[in-house]
Amino acid sequence: MGKPVTIYPAILDGFLSNPGIGFTAAPGLMNDPEAVYDNLGARQNQYKFSDESVTFNHPDSKVYFFSMKWKDLETAKGVYRWEVVEEKLRLAKSHGCSAIVRCSPYALSPEDDIPEWFRADYPEKPEFPFWRVDPITTPYAAHWADFIGAFAKRFDGHPVISSVDLTIVGAWGEGGGTEFMRKEAIKRIVDAYLDGFKITPLQALLHDPVSMKIIKDRKGKVGFRVDCLGDMGGFHGERWSHMTDFYPQNIQNFQMGDAWEKAPVVFEACWHMNDWFVQGWDLDYIIEESLKWHISSFNNKGTIVPEPWKGKVEQWLKKMGYRFELRKLTYDSAVEAGGELSIRALWANVGVAPLYNRYPLIVRLTRNELTHVFTSKEDPREWMPDRDILWEESFAIPVDLPVGEYTLEIGIETGVEEIGTLRLAIDGNKDGYYQMGIVRLG
Numbered sequence: 001m002g003k004p005v006t007i008y009p010a011i012l013d014g015f016l017s018n019p020g021i022g023f024t025a026a027p028g029l030m031n032d033p034e035a036v037y038d039n040l041g042a043r044q045n046q047y048k049f050s051d052e053s054v055t056f057n058h059p060d061s062k063v064y065f066f067s068m069k070w071k072d073l074e075t076a077k078g079v080y081r082w083e084v085v086e087e088k089l090r091l092a093k094s095h096g097c098s099a100i101v102r103c104s105p106y107a108l109s110p111e112d113d114i115p116e117w118f119r120a121d122y123p124e125k126p127e128f129p130f131w132r133v134d135p136i137t138t139p140y141a142a143h144w145a146d147f148i149g150a151f152a153k154r155f156d157g158h159p160v161i162s163s164v165d166l167t168i169v170g171a172w173g174e175g176g177g178t179e180f181m182r183k184e185a186i187k188r189i190v191d192a193y194l195d196g197f198k199i200t201p202l203q204a205l206l207h208d209p210v211s212m213k214i215i216k217d218r219k220g221k222v223g224f225r226v227d228c229l230g231d232m233g234g235f236h237g238e239r240w241s242h243m244t245d246f247y248p249q250n251i252q253n254f255q256m257g258d259a260w261e262k263a264p265v266v267f268e269a270c271w272h273m274n275d276w277f278v279q280g281w282d283l284d285y286i287i288e289e290s291l292k293w294h295i296s297s298f299n300n301k302g303t304i305v306p307e308p309w310k311g312k313v314e315q316w317l318k319k320m321g322y323r324f325e326l327r328k329l330t331y332d333s334a335v336e337a338g339g340e341l342s343i344r345a346l347w348a349n350v351g352v353a354p355l356y357n358r359y360p361l362i363v364r365l366t367r368n369e370l371t372h373v374f375t376s377k378e379d380p381r382e383w384m385p386d387r388d389i390l391w392e393e394s395f396a397i398p399v400d401l402p403v404g405e406y407t408l409e410i411g412i413e414t415g416v417e418e419i420g421t422l423r424l425a426i427d428g429n430k431d432g433y434y435q436m437g438i439v440r441l442g
Contacts, residue, residue, distance in 0.1 A: 002334025004342075005437055009326050009426035015049065015314050016423040017062045019098035019414055020162035020264070020357060021321025025061040026302040027095070030054050039272040039303045047307055049314065057304040059317055062419065063162055064092035065299050067102040067172065071115040074147050082154055089160045093418045098357075100266060100297065102165035103151060104173040105144055106132040112171075118143060130176025135169050141185035144169075145192035152196025159415045162297075162357060163264050166193045166204040166222060168211055174227055175207035187214050194220040201263040201356040206247070212254035223263030223356075224256050228270035229290060229298065232281040242270060243289060251293060260294035261384070264356055268299040277306040287316045294353045294385075296321040323351035324383065324412070325425045326434070331408060334440040338399040341365075341439065347389035350425070355380050359422060362413050363395060365406035365439060372401055380412055403442050409433040 029036060036044045036057050049059045066088045074080055085101075092099040106114050113119060114133050118140075126134040133140055155161060167173030168189050169181060178186065190211065193202055203223040204215055215222050231242040240246075251257050259265065267290060269276075276283065290298070298320065305313050329345040343363065361376040374395040383389050411421040411433040421432035428434045 002332055002440060004330050005333045006328065006330040007437060008328055009428060009434070009436075011325050011327075012425045012427060013318075015059065015317045016323065016425060017060050018321070018422050019062045019419050020100075020355070021296050021351075021353070022063060022298070022317055023059050023061050024063050024065040024100065024297060024299045024302075025092075025095055025097055026055055026058040026300070028302050029056045029058045029304070030095075032056075036304060038274045038306075039301075040274065040278075044304055045307060047310070049310065057307070058300070058302075059305070059313065061095075062097050063297055064095060064097040064099045065102075066092070066099060067104050069107070069112055070103060070105050070144070070147060071113060073103065073151075074115050074117075076117050077143075078146075078150075080150060080154075085151075085155065089158065093160050093416060096418050096420065098162040098414070098416075098419060099160050100163050100165070100299075101155075101161055102167060102173055103148070104167060105140075105169065107171045108132070128177050128180070130170045130174075132171070135177075135181050135185060140169070141181070141188045145188045148189065148192040149196050152193065155200070156197045157199035160419070161200050163201040163203055163223070163266070164193075164197060165225060166190070166202045166215075168205075173205075175205040175211075178211050179208045183210060183214070186211050190214050190218065190220075194218050194222070199358065203264050203266050206250060206254065206256060209254055212256060216255055221262040223259045223265050223296075224251075225266045225268070227268045229267035230273065230276045230281065230286050231270035232276070232279070232286070234270060234275075234279065243286060247293070248289070260296075260353055262356075264296040265294050265353065266297045266299070267295055269301055272303045273300050273309070274304055274306055277309065283309055283312055287312065291316075291319050291352050296353045296356075319350075319352050321351050321353050322349055322355045322383070322385075323425050324348070324380070324422070325350055326410075329410075329436055331436065331439065333438070334442065335397055336442060337397055337401050337403065339397050340394040341397055342394045343391070345391040347383060347391060349383045349385045349387070349389065352385055354382070354384050355422075357381070357414075359412050359414050361391075362411050362421075362433075364409040364411070364433060365401075365441075366409060367402075367404055367406045370402070372398070372406075397441065401441060404440075406439045406441055408436040408439050410436060
């Protein structure tokens with residue numbers, strides 16, 4: 001065994017795009033649009049977050065959001081068109097993105113109704129404004145739970161899916177009227193999600209105490225989502241807002257303050273970020289609160305980031321979700337075939353949330369066209385923020401590995417070629433892996 005070598009990788013300060021975190025993708029602002037407009041229709045000066053960006057007036061992304069309608073997926077009771085989901089996942093993958101997925105029971109327009117087979121049995125529409133079918137007087141909960149169970153059976157653990165929204169009821173699956181449903185009906189739907197999704201993380205709408213308590217009682221790995229990040233008084237002026245009243249109060253009231261430790265916290269803009277800018281709302285406060293709540297991703301609905309806020313958004317992105325720094329690594333500079341390569345390293349997660357997906361830490365020895373791969377026993381999902389992370393492991397070298405000099409490389413693999421490896425906040429990236437030094441095998 002050769003003398004151990006210790007290296008201190010150079011830490012990078014810039015924004016890194018990674019799967020499952022950051023702003024969700026803005027397809028309409030990608031690939032040289034002829035012109036860029038804000039959500040109010042005003043043409044904007046075009047800019048990029050970096051010279052390499054493929055998105056204008058918006059950060060690049062490695063996470064896609066899409067919502068699908070129940071009626072498009074279950075065309076007859078128990079008959080499913082999963083190819084609709086697969087096509088959307090292929091689209092996300094083509095952009096190098098993982099996907100946050102929502103199945104919506106219905107929306108408000110007739111085109112976004114419940115499935116036709118369900119409507120045929122229950123033609124009456126309730127008066128409650130956010131329902132298209134009454135979940136109390138119809139078998140809505142049973143039908144929706146059956147659908148979710150089938151969806152989970154097909155897609156739990158899908159390598160492109162970062163997480164799935166736990167939707168119970170209401171237009172767009174945003175929870176309207178959950179508080180009027182029977183507890184046993186809510187529980188039936190929640191159970192379908194928690195029994196079905198054992199691998200893929202979930203997040204539930206931070207909506208009402210009943211559904212949150214059912215989720216907490218199940219001790220499921222469920223984060224939360226909110227759909228009105230940024231609202232500083234758009235509904236009731238200074239008397240009440242989501243940012244100053246509803247969210248800080250109910251994250252605690254619903255006992256969801258520690259949910260981020262096991263599953264994602266994802267936010268969607270109230271209206272659009274440009275509306276915050278026009279209203280003069282305090283971006284610093286919005287960012288600080290979201291980081292305090294351990295945000296992983298933010299859906300800006302594919303619209304622009306106001307150019308004067310570019311610098312603040314860059315700083316926000318550097319804290320959002322996970323961000324891994326390799327501070328120090330020691331390894332054996334020489335080993336024998338049939339022996340062991342020992343590694344000792346110190347990591348730091350300088351983001352505000354952990355990694356929630358099963359992405360293994362990989363060690364490689366490469367020499368010319370030969371690459372030998374070791375999968376570490378270390379689980380990066382356990383790398384919590386603001387803690388020193390010690391990694392110690394030994395890898396058995398095959399007796400038939402040819403002698404010579406090898407480059408020691410490390411990376412965290414997603415298992416999807418188009419998405420690639422995670423970007424670490426260190427220098428030395430080469431084709432997705434980070435070169436640590438030379439190991440002599442003799």
